[in-house]
Amino acid sequence: MTRESLCRLDEKPCDVELRRRRQDWRRGAEAAYRYRQREEHLDVPYEHVETVGAFPLGRWLSDQRRAYRAGTMTGERAAELEKLGIVWDTADHGFEQNLAAARAYYDLHGTLAAPRHATALDLAVGQWLTNVRRPGGLGKDPGRAQRRAAALAAIDPDWNPRERGWTVDWQRHHTYLAQLLAEGARLTAVVPGVTWHGEDVGRWLATQRRDWGRLSAEQQRRLGELGVRKAPRARRTAAKTAAASGPRTGGAAFQKGLKALQQYIAREGGLPGRAVVERLPDGTEHRTGIWIANQKARRDKLDQAQLQALADLGIEWA
Known part of the structure; x- marks a missing residue:
């Protein structure tokens, strides 16, 4: 349109441009409405173009967000888009x-x-948590990063174990051990092969007791609150005596039975019946119910340590 024709219509060029922009905005709002009605959300990919009118809706919405952040969008337009979601x-x-x-x-x-x-809610939450724990993973803006960290800490104060000085794996197993004990399991029954949420908590616990000196003071404190202590150092003299006298009655066999009993109690929460056969981590089977009856029949031949081990697992006659 020429300047003369504009004058004949009694319009200024800026008025025409303003009207054009209003028309473009209305086209965009209507395209957004149609998309919202069809898809039930307004999470539109940037490259998306609406079929009707070949309107570049994704790019248009990006422009509206930019205008909103810059403070150049009217409250009326913002309210209309917010109603669309x-x-x-x-x-x-x-x-x-x-x-x-x-x-x-x-x-x-x-x-x-x-x-x-x-995963959770069909999202890869494990990978996401791994990403946000990395330096800068919560965003470059310090205020936003602080708010996001606070939101995660409100769910779990230990959401970022690396800040504590240990690994995510250690934190997870410590939590599962605490849950096992809260469910009534005895600490002595949490042996290798005892699992929780698919994790071998018993094996992890044995490693913590063995490598106690490698743990930080805070890790030792947290384990100590659960009753965990450093594994006692084996005495060489006792080992030599045992080797000289040969395997005494009830030695290896007793330990195997005790392990089977611990495993059963940790899983079932009570003592096994006479017919119970327990499968051990090495694949062998143990007639645990009959083994308990045999120990009772020869309890006068058990030493004090063996009786105490049975008593700790709830065997009343021991």
């Missing part, structure tokens, strides 16, 4: 979605020390 900050929206998945994972496992492959 626009998310102004897509980064925060993604964080909130993953945070909900993290909360669901914690409700099930009691910890955010998730393995990398863990």
Whole structure:
């Protein structure tokens, strides 16, 4: 349109440009409405183009977010888009979605020390937690990073074990041990092969007791609160005596029976019946119910340590 024709229509060029922009905005709002009606959300990929009118809706919504952040969008337009469900900050929206998945994972496992492959609410929450624990993983903006860290800490204060000085794996196993004990398991019954949520907590516990000196003071304190202590050092003289006298009655056989009994109690929470046969981690089977009856029949031949071990597992006659 020429300047003369504009004058004939009694319009200024800036008025025409303003009207064009209003028309473009209305086209975009209507395209957003159609998309929202069809998809039930407004999470539109940047490259998406609506078929009707070949309108570049993804790019248009990106422009609206930019205008909103710059403060150049009218409140009327902002309100209209908000009614359609626009998310102004897509980064925060993604964080909130993953945070909900993290909360669901914690409700099930009691910890955010998730393995990398863990999922919740159909999201890869384990990988996401791994990412946000990395330096700068909560975002470059210090204020936003602080708010996000606080949101995670509100779910689990130990969400980032590396800040404590230990690994995610250690934190997860410590939590599972605490849960096992809270469920009524005896600490002496948590032996290799005893699992919780698929993790071999018994093997992990044995490693902690053996490598006690390698743990930090805080790790030792936390384990100590659960009753865990450093594994006693084996006495050489006792080993020599045992070797000289040969395997005494009830030695290896007794230990195998005790291990089977511990495993059964940790899993079932009570003593086995006479017919119970327990499968050990090495694949062998043990007639644990009959073994207990045999120990009772020869209890006068058991030494004090063996009787005490049985008593600790709830054997009344011991």
